[in-house]
Amino acid sequence: MKLYVSAIFLSMFLIWPAAAWSAAAPDTLCLSCHDEKGSPFHASVHSSLGCTGCHTDIKAFPHPDNVAKVNCGACHSEAATALAGSVHAKASEQPCLSCHGDAHAIVDVKDPKSTVYPLNLPRTCGACHGNKKFAEEHHLPDVYSEYMDSIHGFALTKDGLLVAATCSSCHGSHDILAPTNPKSRTYRANVPATCGTCHEGIQQLYFAGIHGKQMEAGNAQAPVCTNCHTAHQISNVREVSFQMKTSATCGNCHRERFGTYRDTFHAQVSALGYVETAHCWDCHRAHDILPASDPKSTVAKANLVQTCGQCHSGVSASFVSYSPHADPHDGRQFPALHAASIFMNLLLASLLGFMALHTVLWFIRSHAERLNDKRRNS
Amino acid sequence: MSTAAATNPVAESNYYTRFSPGQRILHAVLVFTFLGLAATGLPLRFSSAAWSVGLAHAVGGFSAILFFHKFCAVVLTIDFLIHVVDIVYRTVVKKQWGLLWGTNSMVPNLKDAKDLFAQMRWFLFLGPKPKFDRYTYWEKLDYWGVFWGMAIIGISGYAMWFSGAFARIVPGSWLNVALLIHGEEALLAVGYIFVVHFFNEHLRPNNFPMDITIFTGSQTEEEFRERHPEEYARAAEAGQLKQLRAEAPPAWAVRTSRLLGSAAVVIGVVLIVLTAEAFLRD
Numbered sequence: 001m002k003l004y005v006s007a008i009f010l011s012m013f014l015i016w017p018a019a020a021w022s023a024a025a026p027d028t029l030c031l032s033c034h035d036e037k038g039s040p041f042h043a044s045v046h047s048s049l050g051c052t053g054c055h056t057d058i059k060a061f062p063h064p065d066n067v068a069k070v071n072c073g074a075c076h077s078e079a080a081t082a083l084a085g086s087v088h089a090k091a092s093e094q095p096c097l098s099c100h101g102d103a104h105a106i107v108d109v110k111d112p113k114s115t116v117y118p119l120n121l122p123r124t125c126g127a128c129h130g131n132k133k134f135a136e137e138h139h140l141p142d143v144y145s146e147y148m149d150s151i152h153g154f155a156l157t158k159d160g161l162l163v164a165a166t167c168s169s170c171h172g173s174h175d176i177l178a179p180t181n182p183k184s185r186t187y188r189a190n191v192p193a194t195c196g197t198c199h200e201g202i203q204q205l206y207f208a209g210i211h212g213k214q215m216e217a218g219n220a221q222a223p224v225c226t227n228c229h230t231a232h233q234i235s236n237v238r239e240v241s242f243q244m245k246t247s248a249t250c251g252n253c254h255r256e257r258f259g260t261y262r263d264t265f266h267a268q269v270s271a272l273g274y275v276e277t278a279h280c281w282d283c284h285r286a287h288d289i290l291p292a293s294d295p296k297s298t299v300a301k302a303n304l305v306q307t308c309g310q311c312h313s314g315v316s317a318s319f320v321s322y323s324p325h326a327d328p329h330d331g332r333q334f335p336a337l338h339a340a341s342i343f344m345n346l347l348l349a350s351l352l353g354f355m356a357l358h359t360v361l362w363f364i365r366s367h368a369e370r371l372n373d374k375r376r377n378s
Numbered sequence: 379m380s381t382a383a384a385t386n387p388v389a390e391s392n393y394y395t396r397f398s399p400g401q402r403i404l405h406a407v408l409v410f411t412f413l414g415l416a417a418t419g420l421p422l423r424f425s426s427a428a429w430s431v432g433l434a435h436a437v438g439g440f441s442a443i444l445f446f447h448k449f450c451a452v453v454l455t456i457d458f459l460i461h462v463v464d465i466v467y468r469t470v471v472k473k474q475w476g477l478l479w480g481t482n483s484m485v486p487n488l489k490d491a492k493d494l495f496a497q498m499r500w501f502l503f504l505g506p507k508p509k510f511d512r513y514t515y516w517e518k519l520d521y522w523g524v525f526w527g528m529a530i531i532g533i534s535g536y537a538m539w540f541s542g543a544f545a546r547i548v549p550g551s552w553l554n555v556a557l558l559i560h561g562e563e564a565l566l567a568v569g570y571i572f573v574v575h576f577f578n579e580h581l582r583p584n585n586f587p588m589d590i591t592i593f594t595g596s597q598t599e600e601e602f603r604e605r606h607p608e609e610y611a612r613a614a615e616a617g618q619l620k621q622l623r624a625e626a627p628p629a630w631a632v633r634t635s636r637l638l639g640s641a642a643v644v645i646g647v648v649l650i651v652l653t654a655e656a657f658l659r660d
Contacts, residue, residue: 262426265538265557271425274440314542322541322550328558340555344562351523351566355574358516361501366583368503 027051029061040105054103070103072096082175091128099124099173116173119156121166122147146232163198170194186231189215191224205287212287223253237286240275250280260325278324283307392599395624400464402595407457408524409638413645414450416568418443420649423561424656451535458528481511481609484522490515511608520575527567534560568653572646580643588643593635594627 030051031038041047052058057068073080076096083095092098100106101115101124109116115124122144128134130144147153147167155164170185177184185194192212196203206212206225214222228249229235235242247270251258261267261280269277283299290297298307304320312319326334328341397405421430421443434443468474476482494515496508513521534556537544541553580588591597603610613619627635 264554268422268425269440271431272421272434272440272443273431274434312542314546316542316546316550318548319542319545319550322545322553326551326554334551334554336551337554337558340558341562344559344566348562348566348569352569352573355519355570358501359574359577361498362582363577365501365503370583 033062037104040102044104044106045108045111046106069094079174086174086176087178088176098128116168118162118164118166119160121168122153122156125167141232143232146230150232150234151236152234165198169198188224191226195225202287205285209285209288210290221253243275243279244270244273246281247279254280257325260327263328264324264326266324278311282310283324391626393596393624393626394599394602394619394622395595396591396597396602397595399595402593404457404461405592406638407453409642411450411454411457412567412571413642414446415454416564416572416649417645418447418450419564420568420653420656422447423564424653427652427656427659429652430656448539451532454528455532458532481612484513484518486515486518486522490518509607510605512606514605516578520570520578523567523570527563527570530563531560531567534563565653565657568650572650576643576646580639588636588639590627590632590635590639593638594631596624596627 027038027050034051041051046053054070054072055067056071056074071080079096083089088095088098094103097103099116107114111117112119114120126144126148129140130142132142134140135142148157152165155161156166172185177187179186179188181187182189184190192203192206192215207216211222211224215224228246237243247258247261247267251261258280262271266278270279285298290300292299292301294300295302297303301320305315305317308320308322309315323334326337328334328337331338417433418437421427421433422440424430434440437443437446465477469477477484479485479487489511493508493510496505497515499505500507537556538553538560541550544556545553579585579592591601597605610619613622
C-alpha cells in the first residue's frame, strides 16, 4: 500500500507539469519566471487570452530559448492585411507595436490610456514623425510640430475635443498609403472626400465651385483643400494672420489677377495690415467660386451690386463699373485709366525733370556767385 | 551782397511787409496739413514697403491713418476755400482787379516767360540775373502747382471718400481713374514741395538754412532790394516804401519760424527719401 501510494505520488510529480500545462490557465507557470509582465498583462485587453493565446508556439515548461515572433494577424487578420500593404509594412520588425506600444500592456482603443486613443495618437505617431532626423532620412516633412500648431492640433490638445482630426482621421490607421498612391486617402484627388468626412458642407460647396469641377474633370492644376489650407499647418480661417495671407495664396496660381489686384485700393489697405478690406474670397467666395460668366457667380455682372454691397453702402449699378482689377497698362480694357496714367507720367516726368534741372543749375550758379563775391570782398 | 542779412534777419535793418497775417496763417495751416497728408498718404501709396507697414502700425493701423488723412484733408480744404473766397471777395466786392492781372497778381504774364528765359541764361553764365517783380516765376509755379494740385487731389480724394454718391453722378470706373490721379498727383506734389520748393526757399545757398518771410511776414530792406528789385524800385519811386515799413520781427517769432521750417524740411526730406526708396523698388 505504501509503495502504491508512493508510486502514484511519484508519477504525479513527473506527470504534473504536463497535466498542469494542458489546463486552461498556465499563466501562473509563465509568471514564475516572467513576473514583471503579470500586472500590465492582466489589465490589458488581451488578458483573457492568456500568455499562450499569443505565444502559440510555447507548448511546454520550460520553453526553448528561441520563441517565435507573435503573429497578431492570427486574430487581427484585417488589420494585418491592411498593414502589410501600407507604408509601415516594413517599418520595424514588429510594426504593430510601433504604435500600440508594450505588447503586454495593450488596452482597448477606447481606453484613454491607449497609445492610439485620439488624444494620445499624435504623440504616438510623433515618436517617429516628430523626429527631424527621421523625417530627413525618409524625405518626409516635419509634420508633428506643424500639426500641433494647427487648428486641428489645438482643438485636440488645448480644447480636448475628441472630434478633432488626428493623424488617423485623414491618413487612416493600418492601411496608410503614400500620398502618391491613387488609393491613398491623401492622394490629391481623394483629399476633398477625406476632408469631407468631417467638413461635409464645405465639400459640397467645393464641388459646386470651379476648383472642384475642374479637379473632377481631371485638371491637374485645380487646387484641392490642401493647396490653400496646407495639409498639416491648417489655420483657423477666422484668424487675421490667415486671412492676411490668403490673397497671396490665390496669387500662387492666379498671378496676373493678383498683380492687378495689388495695384488697387483694396490691396494697398490690406498690405498695411488692415483685414477689413476686400480679399479675393470676399468677392469670389472661398469654396463655391464660379467664373464671372456663370450667372450664379458672385462676380457675375447681375450680382455685383449685391457683392460690392456686402461692404459698401449705397452701391448702385453705376458704382460696380469700378474694376477691382484695373490695369493702367491695358489700354484696350481700360482706355480712360490708361490715358490718365500716360498723362500723369508725362506730367510728373516733365515737370519734375525740368525743375530738377532748374534746381541743379541754380545751385551751381549760386555757389559760383558766392565764391565770386568772396573773392571780390577779400 | 546781403547774404549776412539773409541768414541773420534780426540784424539792424529796415523791415518791409511782404505777407499779411492772414496769408501767413493760411500758409502755416497748409504746411501742417500737407505734411500730415503726405505722412499718412505715402504709406498707402507704397503699402508694400516695410516702412509703410511700420508707420501704419505706429500710428494705430490703417483706420488711424485714414482718420488723420481725412482730418488733414478737411482742414486743408477749409484753408483752400478761405483763400478762394478771399480772392473772390477782394476782386468782386472790393474791386481789387490788380489781383487778377499785373504786378500784384499771381497770374503768369509775359514778364515771367522773359524772366525764366533770362534766369536760364544767368544759370549758364550767359547773362545778368533778371530783375524780379513782387512774385517771381517760380513762386507763381509753386502757387499754381499747389492750387491745381489741391483741386485735383481734393476732388479725386472726396470722390473716393464718398464713392457711393460719386458713382451716382459718374460711372464707377472713374473711381479707378480717381485713385490713379490722386496717387500720381500726390507724388508730384510731394516731389515738388520736398525737393523743388524746399531748395528754392530753404536750401539754396543764398537762402540757407531758410527764408522765414512767409512765417514772419516781413523782409529786410536788403532782401527786398535783391529779391524783388522791380517792386522795390516802383515803391521807392511812388514814395510808398514808408507805407510798407514793418516792425522787426520779435526774436521768438524768428526762432519759432526757424524751428517750424526746419522741422518741415526734416520731415519732408525723410518722406522724400522713403518715397524714392519705395518708388525705385516698385
